[in-house]
Amino acid sequence: xxxxxxxxRYKIIEKRQSVAFWCNPIxxxxxxYWYQQILGQGPKLLIQFQNNGVVDDSQLPKDRFSAERLxxxxxxxxxxxxxxxxxxxxxxxxxxxxxxxxxxxxxxxxRLTVL
Amino acid sequence: TQLLExxxxxxxxxxxxxxxxxxxxxxxxxSLQWYRQEPGEGPVLLVTVVTGGEVKKLKRLTFQFGDAxxxxxxxxxxxxxxxxxxxxxAGVVGAQKLVFGQGxxxxxxx
Numbered sequence: 151x152x153x154x155x156x157x158x159r160y161k162i163i164e165k166r167q168s169v170a171f172w173c174n175p176i177x178x179x180x181x182x183y184w185y186q187q188i189l190g191q192g193p194k195l196l197i198q199f200q201n202n203g204v205v206d207d208s209q210l211p212k213d214r215f216s217a218e219r220l221x222x223x224x225x226x227x228x229x230x231x232x233x234x235x236x237x238x239x240x241x242x243x244x245x246x247x248x249x250x251x252x253x254x255x256x257x258x259x260x261r262l263t264v265l
Numbered sequence: 266t267q268l269l270e271x272x273x274x275x276x277x278x279x280x281x282x283x284x285x286x287x288x289x290x291x292x293x294x295x296s297l298q299w300y301r302q303e304p305g306e307g308p309v310l311l312v313t314v315v316t317g318g319e320v321k322k323l324k325r326l327t328f329q330f331g332d333a334x335x336x337x338x339x340x341x342x343x344x345x346x347x348x349x350x351x352x353x354x355a356g357v358v359g360a361q362k363l364v365f366g367q368g369x370x371x372x373x374x375x
Contacts, residue, residue, distance in 0.1 A: 154307070181361060192353050192365030193308070206362060241307050245361065252361045256307025
């Protein structure tokens, strides 16, 4: 079974530029998550989709971050304009909608460096 | 805001030693998960503990959920270099939301 795919793996941009990340979840997984992991910290949830609807985006900085999941499969996360503090690894995860034990499967992440 | 504090944040020990990592919160979680993350990869689920006082074993790793479901521990017996990595605890909120601790970076020296 193929895992969660993310691209690009690395991205270096200058502040105020725009950047987009792509995620393809495991086939059949209805729930998709985007996390931000700053160096030395645990992942922080940015947004959660169930199919193509947003379940939780309470920690998404909406003035500069946006995300969409068209057709309930692939997803993109965009930052516009980027700030220095956005330097982090952006992780995508997916899970079945099932019961109370939520096993999330993570992709390898995109490492963003903002100069 | 539900927070999870892990300790220690960094741990470097010799192969064959035992160690314990702690995960503490003032909040109650419906369940708690432990993940391991290696450089350049996403976290991988090791275990989910659900019931207060529950103990689960995964080879040389023993996981315990506190009686009040606010804290957890991970004990590794006879650590090996392959155990090196970032260990993350995550509290499950509601049905599907995870709140992660800051992680414990473990290094096992041969």
